[in-house]
Amino acid sequence: MDVLLFTFFALVAIVGAVSLVVQKHPISSALSLVSVMVALSVLFLLLGAEFIAAAQLVVYSGAIMVLFVFVIMLLNAGAERESRKAGLAQFLGLPxxxxxxxxxxxxxxxxxxxxxxxxxxxxxxxxxxxxxxxxFTQYLLPFEVTSILILVAIAGAVVLARKEID
Amino acid sequence: MDFILLSILKTAIAAPVLLGTLAYLVWIERKVLAHVQLRIGPSRVGPHGLLQPIADAIKLLTKEDFIPSYVNKFYYWLAPWLALMFAVTAISVIPVGPVVEVFGIKTNMGQADISIGLLLILGLTGMGVYGIALAGWSSNNKYSLLGGLRSSAQMIAYELPMAMAIASPLLIVNTLNLREIVNAQAGYTFGIVPNWNVLGGGLQIFSFIIYLICAFAETNRIPFDLPEAENELVSGYNTEYSSMKFAAFFMAEYCNIITACSVATTLFLGGWHPIIPNELGGQFLPTLICMFFAGVLFYHALNPSRPSDRLSMGVIGAVILGLGLMFQVPVVKDLAQPLFWFASKAGFLIFFFIWVRGTVPRFRYDQLMRFAWLFLFPAALLNLLVTAFIVAVKSN
Amino acid sequence: MSQFLPPGFFTATVPLNAYLILSAILFAIGACGFLFRKNIITIYMCIELMLNAVNLSFVTFSYQFGKVDGQIYSFFVMVVAAAEAAVGLAIILTIFRNLGTLQIDEIDSLKN
Known part of the structure; x- marks a missing residue:
């Protein structure tokens, strides 16, 4: 059972990841990434990390990726165009x-x-x-620091996304 | 018995029941809505339109599955099934009764009993938005796109106060397992007031109200049905859908309503615990309620407003009376009574959903967003803070 | 039920290294996408993929050492990713509003 589940969801994750990189349209990429995340959350469950698996579903695929899909739909971003400037990354990246x-x-x-x-x-x-x-005991200080980080991020996002920016 | 066999058996029982409930929920909604608006509602197919759901199912199954030429075929096909899949899966973790022993097999009434039940429901219902957003996007139609956009923005906005509203009863019950949440609400204060979270258990009435408001938004129901507002957006995200794909969206919406109401029942209304203690006759209450309804139906059978009522009302009344007597049969009792209490609490909430649909007008989109961020979110935060303070004071 | 299944169906285990190598593969694919893609949103998603791969490693190590600390780290990674997504998408929105493009090689001037 373990082997079966691991093989299946690992394959889903890898296929999703490749699809994320290969797909030309951002929406397709976003959905591929969602499938990777769901597969990873099942793998977390297999590893006994129940809370992290649920958090993965709620935070990553339920909130962050919905935000991505929302922005892609809002900007009505079309398929990626072929770039003229082929940089060094194109040659050296894969190797x-x-x-x-x-x-x-x-x-x-x-x-x-x-x-x-x-x-x-x-x-x-x-x-x-x-x-x-x-x-809330051993990692209380890092936890509080992340809450400040999130506060800063909220303020930053609000300031950046305001309409009248000049 | 094997865990897998048992799960398959439970699914085999639960799936047809769920499908039947979904079908008849539509009938109930149409009937209740009609009576709210002083109409009769479906009445042509069968007595009191009782066969209407079957007629609807046949219509939707046999309709041409039309795919417009300009849609993005793959996502257009995927979206409704994605929505339905997440909606149905979320129901699997809800416990509808305690651990019971049937024919020597000890099992819990419910599919899965997991330690992260509530988080899983939050995650799965959050994933449901992909179905709607994708449907809106792939339809390649400005109304659909607007519906999908509205839906995803609305989901994100209302998920926050919803999570906050859920968090405050969790502070009191101290667990995420839905079965343990219900078990923590057993017992009665002063021997009469149930220890439900909304009543004696923690006076979580504000959390309950905030949760309900957010549930309306999460399930895209009036007054928050902006994603499919028919007089602005034709039909929103499902404008281009017909046949089984449309039915899938429809079923997903009703599934989401059932999930939201079941979660409210387990979290706030004490799950399957009866409203009055068994010592005061709580175990006879289901039978009494059924006998009351059977009596009303028999009265209408004797004084029919239409000739056909003499038969139909009498038969339905007899069925309900039989159901009521079943709650006292020794073996069935342990199974049926918790189910009755759970179903009646969730059913009342579903009725409330329909009632609100018949009463409250739709919000404007900016009002919807302002309401979420400027009122509901601070209110939920304050509620959580006060609850945390009370819990901290109590535990010291 | 169990007599119909091959022997060892419920007892066979997966080596821990398989999880780590899966994590490495996902990270490499994410890095690849980061280098190759030109759409700024897709590049962002590739970063998220790499973060996810690292999370898998953390959780795997948490299993190996039988401690919950690795999972806490992956929780922090998630929180930081959420903050990053909020700010990053706001930046992307502003870029698109001001320059009208999402191609990363067209966003190369300090004045527009």
Missing amino acids: LTAALLVFASYVITQSMSNAKAVKFGAFTGGGPREVGWTL
């Missing part, structure tokens, strides 16, 4: 990211030799109670 991937995989397999096998239900410390407890 370099492939190299990055190979290097990362190598480091992972070498350094994580004592890795556990993932079994659904083996780790139960990711429920809302445990996450909340850790968040």
